Amino acid sequence: MNERNKSRVVFHVNASLEYDGVTVNGDVENLSTSGMFMNTSENIPVDTAVEVSIYLSGSTSELTLKINGVVSRKESKGVAVIFKEIEFDSFIHLKNIIDFNDAGNSNAVKEYEKSR
Numbered sequence: 001m002n003e004r005n006k007s008r009v010v011f012h013v014n015a016s017l018e019y020d021g022v023t024v025n026g027d028v029e030n031l032s033t034s035g036m037f038m039n040t041s042e043n044i045p046v047d048t049a050v051e052v053s054i055y056l057s058g059s060t061s062e063l064t065l066k067i068n069g070v071v072s073r074k075e076s077k078g079v080a081v082i083f084k085e086i087e088f089d090s091f092i093h094l095k096n097i098i099d100f101n102d103a104g105n106s107n108a109v110k111e112y113e114k115s116r
Contacts, residue, residue: 009030009031009102010101012028013054015027015052020048033083036080042079047071050071051066067085070084
């Protein structure tokens, strides 16, 4: 059964997870306001607290979103992370990414307000 209730979009960017002094790099496969799936061959245990860094870059600037999360699932190709704490500015960038990649059909703001 799929228990996801947030708008989720395919979005490919570089990201890293930091935990216990270890940094693991990978590629985001999909993203929502409540979590993401990151492709990585590293074996990160479920329930591990991680600091997520999502690296965004444009033609003239770079931006890193910092989010605290927990590994909720691991598969052979990567890990799913549930976001636990995100600053409002990072959330706005995240929401804009989802809106843009979901052709404006995202309910990201309503979902965020319900989660508070």
